[in-house]
Amino acid sequence: MNLEGILAQATAMVVALVVAPLLTGWVNVCRAWLQGRSAPPLLQPFRALHKLFWKESVIAHGATPLFRLAPYVIFGCMLLASMIVPTLSTNLPLAPAADAIALVGLFALARVFISLAAMDIGTAFGSMGARREMLVGFLAEPAFLMVLFTASLLSDSTSLATIVTTLGHREFTILPSLALAGVAFVMVSLAENARVPVDNPATHLELTMIHEALVLEYSGRHLALLEWAAALKLFVYSCAGLALFFPWGVAQANHRTALALALPALIAKLAIGGFLLALIETVMAKMRIFRVPEFLATAFLLGVLALLVHQLLGA
Amino acid sequence: MDVIVLLLAIPLAGGAILWTWGERESAPEVNSAFSLVTLVVACWLTAMVIEGGPILGFYEQFFVDSLNVFLITLTAFVGFTTSLFSRPYMRTERDRGRMTGPRLRLYHSMYQVFTFTMLLALTTNNMGILWVAMEAATLATVLLVSVYRTAASLEAAWKYFILCGVGIAQALFGTILLYFAAERVLGREGNALLWTHLDLVKGELQPAIMSLAFVFLLVGYGTKVGLVPLHNWLPDAHAEGPTPISAVLSGLLLNVALYSIVRCKVLADGALGSHFAGNMMMGFGLLSVVVAAFFLSRQRDIKRMFAYSSIEHMGLMTFAFGMGGPIANFAALLHMTVHSLVKSAIFFAVGHAVQKAGTQVMEDIRGLLKVSPRVGWGLMIGTLAILGMPPFGVFASEFLILTTAMREHAWATPILLLALGVAFAAIFARVQPMVFGDTGHPRLTHQPALTPVFIHLGFAFMLGLWIPPYLAAWYEQAARLLR
Amino acid sequence: MGGYGTQIVNLFAATLLLIAFAMLAQRRIVALIHLFALQGLALVGSTVTVAWVTGQHHLYYSAAITFALKVVILPYILHRLIRRLNVKWDIETLLNIPTMMLVGIVLVVFAFNLAIPISEFSTSMARGTLGIALACVLLSFLMMITRSKAVPQVIGFLAMENGLFFAATSATYGMPMVVELGIALDVLVGMVILGVFLFQIREQFDSLDIRHLESLRDD
């Protein structure tokens, strides 16, 4: 692990921490534009985080240590995830620590912790949120893994770095399996990041909410950490998607120049991605919670289909 | 004084003496004493045979080789332990007024006479006397089956008498045919029915006659073994008679009847030179195992159920003997031993359980472990042993039988295993709730004798894990006698 | 002389078979007992003849035993029984008489076919008789099956013994003496026990109809 490696890793981390809230903010901005509202400033998420960190955190009676531990663990998982996904460079020293499967594992860990924390207080909302979160999770995870499998079969490896390298180095061809996988991925990431049509981050309507129900009991710094973690999650997903489907521009080696070139590329791609996300959220309607399994099952099937298509056509 | 004659004289004398004072308070002890002496003499005889080889006694009328000597010991042993068991059992029966003085007298004397007939059948060298002894055994036990004088017991005894009588008559015809075949070779002297002589010349016996003779003998003695479809007397007699009698019927009589068939099979095989006899026995055996297994699941009466299980195991042995060959014969002999030990042990436990509950209906017997754990464990372990659960001897013999069957008649193995599975399900489903659970049964007036139960089970356990070398050698010797 | 002997024995054999058929057809118990005694007599006759012709002396003893047992004692016991139990009539058989006759004929044919190859080997003077003996046994068996009352069943049982005994004497000039004695003893004891039984059954069900004895069943 040389100095450049450390540098690359550090930049990746910092970029993640900084860009993630920006991405969330950017999506909100775009959505406001598309809905013809006046947009909040791009840095609004930072302000929110700052405010929350200053607030004292109110914890319900009888909350166990688990409740207070959870936000940190979740934040940790998301940050780690953002450190192993090749955002700027594929040559990250920490990347070998976890491959695609482990990445999904990390998300699952975070999910389990937040669900447990939500059940800890023992309110109706908490357990409802936990149930729905796990419901979404147990369908979304396999779908996501199927997508990753398709990619890893293409590159005969599950390590994200290798996947990105191989995908990035081949000349541009339309791969039907990747196309299918792409659709599945979009559906999954909508669900995983509590976006319309699965969840609506901007509502507290108890019948529909999932993520908000989970964090209902949190306040102050804990809530801040959770929000930040959510932003990181969106960021990681987006980066993973970009790495899988648009792997161009990611630096293969840790030259400062390459990194310097990679950053604007990433920003650009994220901006486009964020806009598309906002577009989807605007044109689609929130679906009933009972429909979510069907939605995700479709994603799962698409993933499997992608896998089969790959086996069949070898492409 | 000939040991064999002594062996026969003791139970006979016992029968006579107990006939005169069998209702006394001390009669059970006297009964056990006679059985004990018989056992001692039997062991002495066994020792002689082990050292000196086969013994011919009393003008060649008696013949003891390694095949029957172990049956003799087994008979004497089970006879003794059963007499031990019957002491508290009969006392309790008397307290409950089911046994009166005369009945006790009949019981004790007939018990000894029955032992005598068994030993006679085993020791005799004369096929005719063998028949006489078997018939006598029926006569000795038939009155005991009906000793309670209930309608059911009368019916059972009547069926026992008529069916076994008719059966045994067939056996007599078989014996006559045997004699008819033999006298042409051995001449008209009395020794034309002596097994030793027949065994020497069996090659020259007339096949056509011998095949007929064997059929009659098989049907005749098979009735006593309880082979399906000649078995119908067996469950009734077991269920309705006093439990010690059920124990000796299952533990001894069936064995001896099978023993006679095996003796005849040796001759038939020698004469026919084909596997005719063996196939016939295998057919009967298989049929018995399967049918009995399916009967088991219809039983409500506990003794009746275990009677059917006896039929099943007898069928298994018959099948094994039918297969022939050293391993199968070995296994069959082993199974014979273990089955009489375990089954009589079960009947001991059942006897006390029934006395506790005051009924033989299984639905009404519950929670034995609670009132008297030893009876409960005895019944439970005995049942598991008889169902072929390791590490009990029954599993060892069944393992040998099944594996031999796989080798020689693979088609039969799944059938046997299916039947064993069904039997397991049926029996265990009924025994478990009897042993477990809660109950309000009273205690017994007399301390139940469970030592015999655990002695028997202990032996069965040992035979499952370790067969003493001399015992094994002995079995192998016997198995070789049967080819 | 041997020739005559053979003919006489065959004659007796024929008589036995005839009587067996008669018993099969007979309805009245008393007559049944008489027939049984008669059969015993024929048996004694044939035994004596065989003994006389072949000079097998022990056959005289067994003839004597047979006479005592099957012509005198057993019929006497049976008579006393039915008088004490006053059962005179045995109307119904489970199978009607003509059918039984037909079945009986079939059985006889069957028995003869079985016996023919065997009797070739017979060194004795009466070769054909083994078949007849077998036929008698089977007929008595049929009788036991078809009778629905205790006493006739017992008689059928005894008749079967007769057939066996006849087979023993005629085919093989009798079993060894020990065996014969044993058999005789068994038969005697068996009769006594039967008597006891009949009384027990009687006092239990106040009838000797064995259709009362059908309570122990598994269906």
Next chain:
Amino acid sequence: MIGSLLTIDAVLIVVAAWIVVGLAGIAAVRYPGFVAHGLFPLSAALSAALCGIALAALPGTPETAILAIGLPGLPFHLRLDALSSFFLFLVGIASAGISIFSAGYFRRGEGTPAGVMCMQYHVFLAAMAMVIVSDDAYAFMVCWESMALSSYFLVTTNHRIPEIQRAGYLYLLIAHIGAIAILLCFGVLQANTGDYTFANMRAQHLAPFWASCAFLLALFGFGAKAGVLPLHVWLPEAHPAAPSPVSALMSGVMLKTAIYGMLRVTFDLVSTPIWWWGVVALSLGLATAFFGVVFAAAQVDMKRLLAYSSIENIGLIVMAFGLAIVFRAYGMRSLAALAMTALLFHCINHALFKSLLFLGTGSVLHATNERSLGKLGGLMRFMPWVAWTALAGVIAAAGLPPSNGFASEWLLLQGFLFTGALPNPYLKMLVPLFAGGLVLVAALAAYVMVKFFGVIFLGRPREERLEQAQDAGRLERLGLAWLTAGCILLGLFPAAVIEAIDPIAFSLLGQGLAQGGRVGDWLMLAPVSAERASYSAPLVFALIVAIVLTTFLAVRRFYHGRVRRAAAWDCGTPFQTARMQDTAEGFGQPIRQIFEPFFRMRRELPSPADERPRYRVTIEDPMWAAIFVRIAAIIEWISGVVGTLQRGRISIYLLYSFVTLVALLLLTQA
């Protein structure tokens, strides 16, 4: 080695010592205190010793021994090779924790007295160890059935209760039927040589047909014990019935002996597996795993839930088994080794975390006398020890990094992914599908585990009396801690574990995983190559911890650590009760709804009108009605037919013997 002590002798000594301890228990039946605090810790020490022995024997060459018991001509043959030493290690490490836990658990004997139970318990342990080392059919069968028998008696400890009787009966019956199939399997394997030693079976080369028969029989027989569909029905009955340590032992260890049997027969005794066996095993495994996890999600009894989760894990293991067969059949030995490694790894992981969870339920049961999830809740406040150790078990069972459960599932998925080289196109299609199913199952397992932990330990107590729940005693804590430590260590150093179990794959498949390049150093686990796939549990763990700590400190450094306790937000409703939380039924409801066709559900929905509304839903196992009830009906029918033989009519009986006679006579003429 004359004179010096072989490793296998050491194993035998441990077994003998177990038996002695059991007998001592019988002798000391009057002193339950001594039995609990004297004998059980002793046996725990023995288990630990067994671990050491097995670990030492793992890389060694096979050792054989012959005991002078058994049948004449077939004494007990024993053999200790890599495979058996691994499973001995499994037995040892799990039973050590369970025994020490039991020392605290069997404090007041309910049902069977503690001494008798001690006997049964140690016979059970000894039988399992003997099964693993036995090397001939007779010894194997004897030990196998003794195992079933002793565990049966342990299950029926509280035999006063009819359900427990029923459970025990079902268990023993299915075990017996399985044993029959195993016996048949050995009968096929010895190929008419009449020699029932495993050595002879290895020497035989069966025709494909017979080999397949043997495999299917083994799959049936051992599957019955392992709880493979559709023979799993005994499992959810027996596990709740048994005392918790026994459930732990059965679920954690005994099921693995069945897996051991499958491996022994398929990879050792039958020399050459056929590819479609693998497909059979894969499909069965997937069906089992899926069925198990879906039903686990719907359970409301905590031990039943764990039992179904055991079924799920067995399903995963059987899938790995099938994968190994497929690769082995196509001669892709290194991949077969990968699958095999994953299999064994998951075996030991499941042994640890499932025992841990069952012991946890045991403590909960003792503290609350309550098994129904609907009446528990909030116990983390009152039983922190149990709760936190259980949390470790839950994370492992849910297969989350950095736990051991994740490590083995990760390996398994690697096995599923690199199937490109398979020559058979259908398999190429099929195997990724199985991978998809596997992932789905794993995700559902997480759902189940959240339900399990959340409903029992989190939230508010659903009953008043739960407030008085006592935490586990000292010995119990020790047992829990032992198993937790096992889970964590195995999870943190998977590479070391794989190094350790590599000799097995090598001995069974002729090639291990570590052949050629190492499977990675202690830090990094890279089974095939670092480019292909790599996973570093220690790193992940360290990084998460580091981030958590730095964030924690940073937040306090830059902002503050103030906390105010207040009532939970009541959404504006006047009051909040514990009843408002999700019940177990409620938590499982989405699964029930999605997978409705799998269940046989009976619902009682209250009508809006009735003033005392009650809602009840009961889940039934469809296999039960579909298969077992039918079989029972068939047997009933046959016995009814047979029963007509015994009409009680003497004339008919005479007719039988008459007809028999005539028929046989005719036969002689033919």
